[in-house]
Amino acid sequence: MNRKYLDIKANPAICNTEDIPVLPYHEFNDVVSGILAEESNHCLAYFAVPTGENLQFYIAIADDTNNSIILTSFTAERKSAVFPSLAAKFFQLHGFEREIHENYGIQFEGHPWLKPVRFPFNRYNQDSVIENYPFYSIESEELHEVGVGPVHAGVIEPGHFRFICNGEKVRHLEIQLGYQHRGIEHLMLTKNSPLQRCILAENIAGDTAVGHALAHAQLIEILSEPVANETLHIERCIALEMERIAVHIGDTAALCGDVAYQLGQVVCEALRTTVINTTQLWCGNRFGKSLIRPGGSNFPLTEEVANNILKMLEDTGRRYVEMTDRILTLPSVLARFEDIGTVSREQALKLGLVGMAARSSGLLRDIRISHPFQFYRNFEVHPVYHSSGDVLARALQRKKEVEESIRIIQSLITRWKESKTTVSRPVYHDRLRPSSLAVSLTEGWRGEICHVAMTNAQGEIQQYKIKDASFHNWMALALAVRNQEISDFPLCNKSYNLSYCGHDL
Amino acid sequence: MNSAGIIAVFMAALIFPGIILRTKSIASGRKGPGIFQPYKDISVLLKKGSIFSTTTGTIFQIAPAITLASLLCAAFFIPFGKYGALISFDGDFIFFSYIIALGRFFSIIAALDTGSSFEGMGANREAFFSMLLEPAFFILMASFAMATGYTSFTDIFINFYLSGNNFMLIFGLLGIFVFLQTAMVENCRLPVDDPKTHLELTMIHEVMILDNSGFDKALIHLGTYLKFALYGLLIFNLAVPPAWTLPVQIACFLVIQVVLAVIVGLIESFRARNKMNKNPKYILTISGVAWIAFIVILLVGERFIN
Numbered sequence: 001m002n003r004k005y006l007d008i009k010a011n012p013a014i015c016n017t018e019d020i021p022v023l024p025y026h027e028f029n030d031v032v033s034g035i036l037a038e039e040s041n042h043c044l045a046y047f048a049v050p051t052g053e054n055l056q057f058y059i060a061i062a063d064d065t066n067n068s069i070i071l072t073s074f075t076a077e078r079k080s081a082v083f084p085s086l087a088a089k090f091f092q093l094h095g096f097e098r099e100i101h102e103n104y105g106i107q108f109e110g111h112p113w114l115k116p117v118r119f120p121f122n123r124y125n126q127d128s129v130i131e132n133y134p135f136y137s138i139e140s141e142e143l144h145e146v147g148v149g150p151v152h153a154g155v156i157e158p159g160h161f162r163f164i165c166n167g168e169k170v171r172h173l174e175i176q177l178g179y180q181h182r183g184i185e186h187l188m189l190t191k192n193s194p195l196q197r198c199i200l201a202e203n204i205a206g207d208t209a210v211g212h213a214l215a216h217a218q219l220i221e222i223l224s225e226p227v228a229n230e231t232l233h234i235e236r237c238i239a240l241e242m243e244r245i246a247v248h249i250g251d252t253a254a255l256c257g258d259v260a261y262q263l264g265q266v267v268c269e270a271l272r273t274t275v276i277n278t279t280q281l282w283c284g285n286r287f288g289k290s291l292i293r294p295g296g297s298n299f300p301l302t303e304e305v306a307n308n309i310l311k312m313l314e315d316t317g318r319r320y321v322e323m324t325d326r327i328l329t330l331p332s333v334l335a336r337f338e339d340i341g342t343v344s345r346e347q348a349l350k351l352g353l354v355g356m357a358a359r360s361s362g363l364l365r366d367i368r369i370s371h372p373f374q375f376y377r378n379f380e381v382h383p384v385y386h387s388s389g390d391v392l393a394r395a396l397q398r399k400k401e402v403e404e405s406i407r408i409i410q411s412l413i414t415r416w417k418e419s420k421t422t423v424s425r426p427v428y429h430d431r432l433r434p435s436s437l438a439v440s441l442t443e444g445w446r447g448e449i450c451h452v453a454m455t456n457a458q459g460e461i462q463q464y465k466i467k468d469a470s471f472h473n474w475m476a477l478a479l480a481v482r483n484q485e486i487s488d489f490p491l492c493n494k495s496y497n498l499s500y501c502g503h504d505l
Numbered sequence: 506m507n508s509a510g511i512i513a514v515f516m517a518a519l520i521f522p523g524i525i526l527r528t529k530s531i532a533s534g535r536k537g538p539g540i541f542q543p544y545k546d547i548s549v550l551l552k553k554g555s556i557f558s559t560t561t562g563t564i565f566q567i568a569p570a571i572t573l574a575s576l577l578c579a580a581f582f583i584p585f586g587k588y589g590a591l592i593s594f595d596g597d598f599i600f601f602s603y604i605i606a607l608g609r610f611f612s613i614i615a616a617l618d619t620g621s622s623f624e625g626m627g628a629n630r631e632a633f634f635s636m637l638l639e640p641a642f643f644i645l646m647a648s649f650a651m652a653t654g655y656t657s658f659t660d661i662f663i664n665f666y667l668s669g670n671n672f673m674l675i676f677g678l679l680g681i682f683v684f685l686q687t688a689m690v691e692n693c694r695l696p697v698d699d700p701k702t703h704l705e706l707t708m709i710h711e712v713m714i715l716d717n718s719g720f721d722k723a724l725i726h727l728g729t730y731l732k733f734a735l736y737g738l739l740i741f742n743l744a745v746p747p748a749w750t751l752p753v754q755i756a757c758f759l760v761i762q763v764v765l766a767v768i769v770g771l772i773e774s775f776r777a778r779n780k781m782n783k784n785p786k787y788i789l790t791i792s793g794v795a796w797i798a799f800i801v802i803l804l805v806g807e808r809f810i811n
Contacts (some may be wrong), residue, residue, distance in 0.1 A: 146622040146706075153715075154703040168626075168781060258707075259777035260699035266533040332696065332777040340780075486626070487781040490704040 004031045005072035011371035012222040012440035013069045017454060020058065020073050020437065025083055028074040032059060036090045040064040042352045042365070044439065044450045046096035048104055049463045053078060055104055060439050060452060064370040069439050078104065085111035092352025095471055102128070118178040118504045120186075133176050135162050142166055146486065150179045157500035161489070168485045173478045180504035188464035194220065194294070194428035201451075202289045205468055205502030209285075210243040211444025212468070212502075213292035215451040218373060219440035220294040223453060224429035227295055232423045233375040234416045235301045238309070239279070239291050240374075241405040241412075244445035245313075246275040248398040248405075249320055251497050255395055256327060258491045259336040264327040271316050271323070278312045281305055295427030306413050317406045324399040328392070337392035341480035341492035344389055348476065355447010355469040357476050357496055360397040362387035367443035379415075381408065394495040401445075434459040446470060446499065468502030509585035510738065517734035517762045518727075519544070524763055528770025547726055553719035560620045561716065568615030569721040569728075575608030576731045582658055583738050586754045587747035589659035597657045598646045602639070605691075605735075608728070609635055616713035623705045627712035630781070634697065634709065637788040638690050644795035645683050648802045652676060662742040672805065679798045680743045685765065686791045688736030692729055695773045697784050707781070737762050 004027070006020050023031065035041050044060040054075050061070040076083070085108035087093040097108045098117045105124035108114060116123075119130050137145070143164055150158035158179035164172040187200055201216035202209045214236055221227050250272040256264030276286040283291040283299040291299055327333055343353075348361035358365040367373070368381045384400040386393035432455050440451045447469030454463040473496060480492045523540030530537025539545075557566060582601045584590040590597075613632055616624040650656045652673065653664045666673055690697050693710035705712050714725050738758075745757045779787055 144622065146626065148623075148706065153705055256777075258702075258704065260695055260702060260773070261777040262529060262533050262774045266535070270534075330777065332779075335783065336777050336780055485781050487707040489706050491707075 005035070005070050007063070007066070007068050007070050008439075009066065009068040011067075011069065011367070011373045012218045012438055013071075014222045014433070014436055014438040015071065017435050017437050020071050022056075023072060023074050025074050025076065028057075028059075028072060029084065029086060031072060032061070032086060033089060035061055035063075035070060036092070038063075038065075039349060041070070042354070043090075043092055043096065044069065044441065044448070045452050045465050045467050046093060046100070047452070047463075047465050048100045048106070049454060050078075050104070055081070055106070057100070058437070058452075060450070062367075062371060062441070062448075064365065067370055067372075069371070069441075071437070071439070076106070081106040082109060083107070084109050085114075087111050087113075090352075091350050092472065094475075116178065118181045120181060120183060122186075130176075130178055133160075135176070136164075136172065136174050138164055138172070143171065159500045163481075163486055163489070165486055168487065170481045170484055170486050170489065173481050173489070175474055175478055177474070177500060177503050180501040182501070182505065184505045185464050185466055188466075189461055192460075194430065198293055199289075201466075202292075204466055204505065205444075205446075205470070205499040206287065207247055207499065208243070208444040208446060208449065208468070208502065210239045210288040210292055211442050211446075211449050212451075212466070213289075214240060214374070215440045215442045215449045217292050217294040218442065219438050219451045219453050220429060220432070222438050222440065223432040223436060223455060224294070224427070229296075229421055229423060230375065230419050231300075231416060231421045232297060234412050234419070235297060235423065236292060237375045237379075238301070238409050238412050238416070239282075239288050240442065240444070241409050242275060242279050242309070243288055245316075245402050245405045245409075246272055246279070247445045247497075248402045249275060249316075251494065252320075252324060252327070252395065252398055254494045254497070255337075255391070255491070256333070258494050259333060261327065261330070261333050264323060264333070267323045268320070271320050274312055274316050278305075278309055281308055293426030294429070296424040298426060300423040301416065306416065309409065310413055313406050313409060317403070320402060321399075324395075328395060328399065334392065336488075336491065337395055338390060340391045340488050341484060341495060342388070342390040343476050343480050345387065347479055348389070351475050351479070352472050353447075353476050354472050355443065356394070356397050356401065356445070357447060357469070357473045359383075359385040360393040361389035361476075365448065367441045367448050371441050373440075373442060375412065375415075379408070379412070391491055391495040431459045432461065444469065446497070446502075447473065466505055468499055470498040470500075470503040473498050474503060507589055507591050509588040510583045510590050511580050513585045513741070513758060514580045514583065514731065514734045514738055517737045517758075518730040520762060521733050521737065521766050522730050524766035525770045525773070528767050529774050532771060532774035543726070543730070547723045550719055550723035550726070555717070555719040555721045558619055558716050561615075561618050564611070565615045565618040565716070566721075568611040568618075569717060569724040571611040572608035573724045573728045573731070575604050575611075576728050576735070579604050579735060580731065583735060584659040584662055584742060585738070585758075586742070586745060586749070586751075587663055589663070590657075593657045593659040595656045597659075598661075599643075601658065602642055605732070606635070606639075612713060612725075619716045621716065623708075623712050624715060626706075627709055630709045631713060634690065634784060634788055637785055638687060638791065641683055641687060641788075641792040641795045644792060644799050645680055648676065648795070648798040649680070651799075651802045658742075663747050665743070666746040666748070672801070675801065676798050677743050679794055681740050683791055683795050683798075684736050684740045684743070685768075686794075688733055688740075689769065689772075690788055690791070691736070692733050694769055696776060696779045697787065699778045734762075737765055740765065 041063050044062050046059040048055045048057050058073045087097045088110040100106050102116050116128050146163040148161040150160045160176040162174045202213045204212040253265045253268030279288050280286040282305045343361045345362040348358050348363045354365050364385050368376045434457050437454045442449045450467040452465040456462040481489050522543040527537045579601050581591045582597050613628045616628040649661050653661050655661050698709040741758050741761045
């Protein structure tokens with residue numbers, strides 16, 4: 001076994017904290033550079049854990065070719081902390097280094113964009129407040145700035161967008177977030193009841209309740225006792241795919257709304273309702289809250305609900321395909337979608353995009369395929385991706401993913417009917433495996449969700465890190481609108497539909 | 506009977522917005538509100554006070570009233586069939602166009618007065634697009650003036666079909682097309698603008714009135730309804746020969762207004778709006794159609810002039 005890093009071929013992955021190699025920074029830098037130079041590897045999480053006077057830095061990298069998770073670390077004193085930035089070479093790390101810089105005041109030399117991320121209450125520099133965010137600006141007679149938000153006209157979350165425009169054309173967009181910061185990672189440590197943590201996980205991003213709850217449940221299970229109940233695994237996958245279908249259909253509606261195509265909007269909105277109402281029939285909540293719990297389920301799938309899901313999918317699927325076929329061939333809609341907000345594959349790679357944002361730019365990153373979890377381990381998910389990277393590609397991506405998810409649920413339900421084991425009630429463990437680090441990945445509808453937990457010697461959670469796909473993907477939006485018309489920004493924004501609270505935590 | 510035109514404008518303004526709304530609702534599978542819902546909304550707004558941003562000045566406060574007044578004023582110039590307009594003089598269509606432009610000018614500077622970057626953007630778009638649209642109206646009216654030999658709305662429309670020449674039918678159709686398109690652009694309907702959107706960055710007209718509230722907002726809404734009615738009446742005058750009897754004309758008038766509103770509603774239901782940078786081309790096309798009428802007159806014109 002090599003001593004530079006730990007390679008775990010499992011999802012969720014677990015190891016003893018002491019098994020993770022601790023390197024000097026320059027060596028850490030070399031090793032990580034070597035790994036990230038490979039196109040198939042991307043960073044899952046990179047964070048610092050305070051241990052007395054020192055900071056322990058951990059990085060988790062996903063290796064898509066070997067289907068493994070790579071872990072390595074280094075230690076540094078809090079005070080003397082100045083390091084050459086890794087983000088200067090690998091821009092995908094920019095967010096992580098910014099976060100570490102914001103929390104602990106570590107300087108990363110050569111970092112191209114060392115700005116605040118989300119203004120946590122215990123940030124290192126208390127003078128850095130949301131009101132004086134250091135915006136990028138250009139002095140010029142020809143250019144003007146347009147600031148949008150944080151309060152918006154529509155029903156969206158708060159976030160500030162600062163455009164630098166030349167007339168109608170956007171030259172630069174800077175996205176400032178942090179308004180939704182609730183300190184979830186901190187709450188995960190202070191709210192010690194396991195049930196409270198589940199509820200917190202469900203509320204990391206309201207539209208990805210199942211995705212985050214599942215990542216959390218997997219993490220707790222691997223840290224206590226893994227569950228090998230196939231029926232439960234299938235049910236969780238069905239819930240995750242239901243969420244994907246509902247959001248994708250809803251976003252198709254929103255895309256139509258943004259280009260004022262009323263028919264597409266109202267039809268897709270109605271279809272989304274049928275999907276989330278079926279989820280409500282299953283667990284009493286339209287967004288699947290309270291459905292995913294560690295160790296078992298409060299709402300085992302019943303024959304009646306399963307048949308309802310099948311019936312709904314057949315009907316909704318047929319109507320959705322019919323409607324999207326019409327939407328995506330209508331000239332006036334195509335004129336708005338084609339060649340708008342293009343993000344190339346190179347840019348996607350550089351930014352470390354994940355999920356549907358990466359797949360619509362031709363970068364096939366799907367945790368269900370690369371790091372299969374739950375029942376995806378014994379089930380093949382067909383990859384769906386597009387190469388053009390524009391709004392049309394993202395609209396097509398949603399359509400195809402809905403079709404694929406419907407196929408997945410249909411065959412999962414067949415398997416579920418064959419493999420009927422009893423699903424037990426959830427188990428809320430107080431004591432977890434001590435001195436361990438666990439990484440749990442799921443593929444939410446937006447993309448990869450990564451939860452990392454570290455336990456101390458007493459088996460209490462000492463550090464909890466959450467990463468929503470939005471954390472990587474917000475930068476894609478900023479690039480997508482460059483040299484586009486400012487009036488196309490809402491469309492580009494909707495085509496990604498990134499999470500503000502998932503980013504702000 | 507010279508006030509027939511004004512009464513007709515008010516009637517059209519009364520039913521127009523409601524029918525558009527209802528058509529869109531039905532086309533999207535909903536029941537939709539009653540036809541007079543837009544006016545119920547306005548009556549609510551009229552009862553409210555206005556709130557003014559501290560960055561705005563007098564211009565912002567007087568602009569909605571001036572805009573509405575300019576449109577009311579413009580309504581005096583449109584005849585109803587053989588019943589001439591209340592005010593009519595040679596070249597009154599130029600006055601008509603610029604009295605509307607005066608209202609627009611005030612709404613643009615009022616938007617600039619707020620100092621908001623959105624409203625500035627909207628004002629910029631509004632000014633640009635209406636500038637592109639202006640030639641369409643003038644070229645068309647110039648063709649009509651050449652064809653009939655008159656330069657006021659009343660005279661042009663009364664004499665339009667008198668020559669009995671079939672060519673006039675072509676001008677009538679081209680004119681109806683141009684007026685309908687002009688009405689759509691002027692009122693910021695699809696495909697140029699989307700009155701329903703909540704996205705500040707994509708709006709044209711709506712973004713200019715973001716700061717208006719209560720009473721002022723009601724005036725602005727009334728103005729847009731009136732504007733549609735003005736063009737509706739122009740289209741009616743082109744489509745219906747003045748020689749027909751009054752009951753037939755009234756029936757035709759109502760049918761035309763309803764059909765126009767339904768057409769607008771259907772267009773808005775079944776297509777997406779233009780990309781912003783396609784709008785100039787789209788608007789220039791309207792002028793292009795007006796040019797066709799003009800050139801036809803130039804080529805075969807001599808005969809029509811009495």
